[in-house]
Amino acid sequence: MKKNWPLWEIFIRSKNGLSHKHVGSLHASDAQMAIENARDVYTRRSEGVSIWVVESKHITASSPDQTGSLFDPADDKVYRHPTFYHLPDEVKHI
Amino acid sequence: MSDNQLTKHFQDQIDQEVKIEPKDWMPEGYRQMLIRQISQHAHSEVIGMLPEGNWISRAPSLRRKVALLAKVQDEAGHGLYLYSAAETLGIDRDELIAQLHQGKAKYSSIFNYPSLTWADMGAIGWLVDGAAIMNQVMLTRTSYGPYARAMVRICKEESFHQRQGYEILLTLVRGSEDQKAMAQDSLNRWWWPALMMFGPNDEDSVHTQQSMAWKIKRKTNDELRQQFIDATVPQADYLGLKVPDPDLKWNDERGHYDFGPIDWDEFWQVVKGYGPCNRQRMRDHIAAHEEGAWVREAALAYAEKRAARLETAVA
Ligand SMILES: [Fe+2]
Numbered sequence: 001m002k003k004n005w006p007l008w009e010i011f012i013r014s015k016n017g018l019s020h021k022h023v024g025s026l027h028a029s030d031a032q033m034a035i036e037n038a039r040d041v042y043t044r045r046s047e048g049v050s051i052w053v054v055e056s057k058h059i060t061a062s063s064p065d066q067t068g069s070l071f072d073p074a075d076d077k078v079y080r081h082p083t084f085y086h087l088p089d090e091v092k093h094i
Numbered sequence: 095m096s097d098n099q100l101t102k103h104f105q106d107q108i109d110q111e112v113k114i115e116p117k118d119w120m121p122e123g124y125r126q127m128l129i130r131q132i133s134q135h136a137h138s139e140v141i142g143m144l145p146e147g148n149w150i151s152r153a154p155s156l157r158r159k160v161a162l163l164a165k166v167q168d169e170a171g172h173g174l175y176l177y178s179a180a181e182t183l184g185i186d187r188d189e190l191i192a193q194l195h196q197g198k199a200k201y202s203s204i205f206n207y208p209s210l211t212w213a214d215m216g217a218i219g220w221l222v223d224g225a226a227i228m229n230q231v232m233l234t235r236t237s238y239g240p241y242a243r244a245m246v247r248i249c250k251e252e253s254f255h256q257r258q259g260y261e262i263l264l265t266l267v268r269g270s271e272d273q274k275a276m277a278q279d280s281l282n283r284w285w286w287p288a289l290m291m292f293g294p295n296d297e298d299s300v301h302t303q304q305s306m307a308w309k310i311k312r313k314t315n316d317e318l319r320q321q322f323i324d325a326t327v328p329q330a331d332y333l334g335l336k337v338p339d340p341d342l343k344w345n346d347e348r349g350h351y352d353f354g355p356i357d358w359d360e361f362w363q364v365v366k367g368y369g370p371c372n373r374q375r376m377r378d379h380i381a382a383h384e385e386g387a388w389v390r391e392a393a394l395a396y397a398e399k400r401a402a403r404l405e406t407a408v409a
């Protein structure tokens with residue numbers, strides 16, 4: 001069986017102060033090469049100041065079939081939002 | 095949910111402009127259509143480097159050379175964004191490359207034409223990238239999330255490709271008579287193949303209807319072709335070059351240019367493998383892939399050895 005370079009997911013911080021954001025994936029033989037390839041593939045126009053690489057097989061994703069049941073506990077809790085609380089207009093800075 | 099319900103839910107999402115993401119349920123036909131289209135698109139980006147790569151070492155100045163080099167490097171990047179989008183559909187890179195080498199997957203026929211003169215670097219950037227941009231701007235709104243996101247990145251990078259091409263021709267037409275003739279000759283050779291890039295007429299296009307219903311494509315081949323002609327003819331006029339179509343003229347009533355018939359026999363000949371450079375392109379791609387095999391194997395062996403050494407050091 002022929003073996004291929006594993007797949008890596010690439011996350012890039014575009015500038016300090018912002019989070020890393022997923023930009024795509026690529027193949028590389030190890031983490032160091034994944035970073036170098038990510039630089040060439042995803043930051044040719046200075047789109048980043050920091051790169052994270054994670055082998056795709058290490059990511060566990062929630063299943064879209066369960067989107068309903070997974071997220072519905074949050075759907076009926078309006079009291080988690082500030083607009084649920086009625087205050088008179090005269091009260092400022094709150 | 096039953097298959098019927100799933101299909102209905104899927105089409106509802108599409109109709110409401112909700113993007114489809116990799117782990118979402120999708121009809122097998124949708125997955126197959128995307129794999130076919132995205133891989134064909136990826137292969138086109140990669141094979142498209144060959145006619146231009148041909149001129150990097152012969153660019154007339156350092157400025158032209160760095161620009162062409164950067165453009166060709168971008169095209170490699172575009173291929174990679176697209177392969178990575180295709181892989182989210184559950185097919186691996188190796189399989190995609192194998193399909194290309196076996197002739198099961200296609201790439202854009204335009205890259206089966208030779209780049210004979212330096213002016214062709216101008217015409218390719220202006221017309222071939224220009225036509226690709228029309229298609230790709232539409233695809234930024236395609237229904238499959240990873241494909242749409244790849245298109246956004248690509249479109250940001252494409253506009254320099256077209257501008258550098260047009261600038262090459264602008265310089266030539268302002269040069270000597272010979273240089274101007276070289277620019278005209280290049281337009282003569284690339285105009286019709288560029289129009290063919292949009293694919294067969296709508297009534298002959300087997301995939302268009304389904305593709306539009308799934309919002310993979312959002313404009314038909316003929317709509318995009320007309321849009322390209324309308325945008326490009328005034329640019330040719332500005333260059334003082336003549337578009338090689340005696341039937342081309344502005345139609346006030348339609349608000350579009352009318353144009354002559356396309357030679358579809360030529361198009362199908364090239365698609366079937368009988369274009370001027372089909373064999374050469376495939377030969378070069380296969381050679382590069384095979385000659386690079388030892389590098390891929392060595393890098394993997396090195397990575398495995400290092401991982402094993404790290405493990406013993408920790409133990
Ligand atoms: Fe491209």
Ligand SMILES: [Fe+2]
Nearest residue numbers: 169223252255
């Ligand atoms: Fe391009």
